[in-house]
Amino acid sequence: MNEKTAAMPLSSLRWIDPTELRANDYNPNHVAPAEMRLLKLSIMEDGWTQPIVARSNGEIVDGFHRWTLGSSDRDVMALTDGLVPVVAVSDEKSEAQQRMSTIRHNRARGSHAVVKMADIVVELIDAGMSPDEVQRRLGMEYEEVDRLHDRGAMPKRAAAEAFGQAWEPTVKGEEE
Amino acid sequence: MAAYLWGTNRLASNVYEAACDRVAKCYEKYDHVAVSFSGGKDSTATLNVTLDVAEKLGKLPVRTIFWDEEAIPFETEHYVRRVAEDPRVEMEWLCLPVKHRNACSNREPWWYTWAPEAEDKWVRPLPPEAITHVDGFPTDPAKRYSIPEMSGLMFDPKIHGTSAILLGIRGQESLTRMRAVRRKATENYIVHYGPDSPTYRGNLWKVYPVFDWTTEDVWTAPKLFGWDYNTSYDNMEMAGIKAHAQRCAPPYGEEPMGGLWMFSQCFPDIWDRMSERVAGAATAARYARTELYSYRSRPEKPDGIKWRDFLKYFLRKHDPAEAAEVAKRVGMFIDRHYAKTSDPILPTATHPNTGISWDFLLMLAVRGDFKHRKNPMFADSDEDRVKGWARYNAERRELIDSGRIHEVMP
Numbered sequence: 067m068n069e070k071t072a073a074m075p076l077s078s079l080r081w082i083d084p085t086e087l088r089a090n091d092y093n094p095n096h097v098a099p100a101e102m103r104l105l106k107l108s109i110m111e112d113g114w115t116q117p118i119v120a121r122s123n124g125e126i127v128d129g130f131h132r133w134t135l136g137s138s139d140r141d142v143m144a145l146t147d148g149l150v151p152v153v154a155v156s157d158e159k160s161e162a163q164q165r166m167s168t169i170r171h172n173r174a175r176g177s178h179a180v181v182k183m184a185d186i187v188v189e190l191i192d193a194g195m196s197p198d199e200v201q202r203r204l205g206m207e208y209e210e211v212d213r214l215h216d217r218g219a220m221p222k223r224a225a226a227e228a229f230g231q232a233w234e235p236t237v238k239g240e241e242e
Numbered sequence: 243m244a245a246y247l248w249g250t251n252r253l254a255s256n257v258y259e260a261a262c263d264r265v266a267k268c269y270e271k272y273d274h275v276a277v278s279f280s281g282g283k284d285s286t287a288t289l290n291v292t293l294d295v296a297e298k299l300g301k302l303p304v305r306t307i308f309w310d311e312e313a314i315p316f317e318t319e320h321y322v323r324r325v326a327e328d329p330r331v332e333m334e335w336l337c338l339p340v341k342h343r344n345a346c347s348n349r350e351p352w353w354y355t356w357a358p359e360a361e362d363k364w365v366r367p368l369p370p371e372a373i374t375h376v377d378g379f380p381t382d383p384a385k386r387y388s389i390p391e392m393s394g395l396m397f398d399p400k401i402h403g404t405s406a407i408l409l410g411i412r413g414q415e416s417l418t419r420m421r422a423v424r425r426k427a428t429e430n431y432i433v434h435y436g437p438d439s440p441t442y443r444g445n446l447w448k449v450y451p452v453f454d455w456t457t458e459d460v461w462t463a464p465k466l467f468g469w470d471y472n473t474s475y476d477n478m479e480m481a482g483i484k485a486h487a488q489r490c491a492p493p494y495g496e497e498p499m500g501g502l503w504m505f506s507q508c509f510p511d512i513w514d515r516m517s518e519r520v521a522g523a524a525t526a527a528r529y530a531r532t533e534l535y536s537y538r539s540r541p542e543k544p545d546g547i548k549w550r551d552f553l554k555y556f557l558r559k560h561d562p563a564e565a566a567e568v569a570k571r572v573g574m575f576i577d578r579h580y581a582k583t584s585d586p587i588l589p590t591a592t593h594p595n596t597g598i599s600w601d602f603l604l605m606l607a608v609r610g611d612f613k614h615r616k617n618p619m620f621a622d623s624d625e626d627r628v629k630g631w632a633r634y635n636a637e638r639r640e641l642i643d644s645g646r647i648h649e650v651m652p
Contacts, residue, residue, distance in 0.1 A: 176506075177506045177507050177510075178507060179507060179508075179510040180477055180480045180481045180507045180508050181477060181480070181508075183480075184480050209482065210482065213479060213480045213481075213482060214480050216479075216480075217476060217480065218473070218475065218476020218477060218478075218479040218480050219476060219479075220283075220461055220464075220471065220475045220476055220479055220485070221461050221462075221464040221465035221471060222465065223461075223479060223485075224457065224458060224460075224461035224479075224485040225458065225461040225462040225464075225465035225466075226458045226459070226461075226462045227462075228256070228462065228466075229256035229257045229258045229259075229459050229462055229463075229466075230256065230257050230455075230456055230458065230459050231252050231253065231255075231256060231257070232252075232253040232255050232256060232257045232259070232260030232261075232454050233251060233252050233253055233454050234251050234253060234430060234454070235251070235430050
């Protein structure tokens with residue numbers, strides 16, 4: 067660690083009792099139940115890889131959902147004897163700056179490109195993982211695994227066996 | 243849609259055979275036949291039907307006009323290039339500064355594909371096949387045409403004579419399109435290219451040979467005949483977008499804007515540039531399906547404010563010239579209403595005789611509706627009309643009782 071890296075919030079990492087932290091009252095981030103289950107699976111399979119970000123007064127800037135799991139989910143709590151990792155951000159920030167910091171943490175993430183996702187799903191299934199297991203371990207629905215594994219293939223998926231019957235209007239609309 | 247479905251005559255043929263008959267009729271009736279091509283699934287059907295017919299009639303190659311709308315997936319470009327290499331196709335690949343609607347932004351309501359002044363922002367590099375000049379296309383940026391406005395330029399009476407341009411418009415797509423394919427000319431699927439167009443020369447007809455195809459039919463054709471197709475639909479299918487909602491046209495207009503978000507997932511290689519091509523694109527990708535863009539739910543009117551003042555507030559958010567245009571359209575609907583009746587326009591219940599509510603007018607005011615696609619809804623049956631009056635009268639009563647009736651007055 068040099069002087070610059072020592073000044074980074076990550077260098078202040080501590081393992082603390084989650085009751086020392088509390089939620090902020092402005093976080094616009096909404097995590098649906100399926101994503102919450104996936105977040106738990108992520109921590110259970112990979113362990114804690116990202117700390118919660120908080121001010122020194124304990125108010126959470128980023129990581130509310132990790133904190134929720136770390137303070138209420140038995141399996142997650144058992145991993146670390148009930149402790150959660152936290153880094154502190156500067157207290158000099160105004161309340162407005164802190165809110166902006168939360169939004170930046172939430173929003174500065176990309177989205178997953180579907181073709182590359184499909185490549186991964188195809189690879190997993192070709193390597194012998196069952197579609198059920200892919201569903202469970204990536205937090206996907208049957209629908210998503212099915213579409214990705216099938217790679218679209220629109221003429222096959224959206225076609226009928228034969229063409230439909232043609233028609234014409236009996237009463238024609240007015241010309242405009 | 244029921245109002246436009248009165249009377250359909252089922253034909254003995256299937257949709258493919260019927261489309262072939264319609265195209266054959268065009269070759270019989272007109273001196274010249276061309277296909278308007280976008281690379282989308284409906285124009286794929288239109289072009290392939292035309293190729294099949296032209297081959298039988300000895301009319302190959304087929305003139306195919308591709309309107310390259312710039313902000314389109316590379317999958318579309320690659321597909322169009324494969325089509326252009328088909329010896330049966332004579333492709334004209336147009337990259338012109340055509341006027342397009344940008345519903346993502348109130349401040350910049352139009353954008354121009356391949357505009358020279360925006361070259362640093364182009365979503366894709368100019369294709370080598372590009373035709374960038376067409377005689378008669380205005381050089382003054384303020385006077386540039388939209389695609390429908392400029393179609394006449396592509397058909398010179400002296401060179402082409404009477405002409406048919408075949409379009410992949412299907413009635414199933416929307417109410418507006420269902421109405422379009424029911425207009426009367428000589429056949430319901432043939433419409434004279436309008437005198438209201440600045441490029442009207444009287445020699446052009448628009449033809450919709452696949453007007454009765456369903457989305458299923460559109461995909462059955464490539465499956466049965468092994469036609470090549472635009473693989474951008476595969477990406478959209480993988481992303482979970484239902485077949486009838488899959489669109490590969492630029493998503494900045496009112497209707498397609500709701501699907502803008504999917505470009506980031508389906509077409510990441512163009513999304514980076516696409517999100518910065520027009521004002522408001524990144525915002526619309528995030529919020530197009532929310533009340534910020536008046537999607538389904540509308541902004542809520544505070545109590546005590548008159549509806550007309552509430553609308554004015556939203557009108558003022560457009561550019562002055564655009565605001566005037568939108569105001570004119572809203573005013574036209576209000577005038578029409580009061581020409582028919584002295585009943586007030588109510589917040590949510592549409593008036594059964596005029597189809598107007600403040601909610602409808604508010605949507606026009608917020609979204610702009612520059613393509614004039616939104617129209618009042620009328621009851622389809624006597625039963626619906628009776629229910630409509632019951633709703634109207636109940637809401638009117640409620641407003642009178644609560645002392646808020648003045649809010650709806652003009």
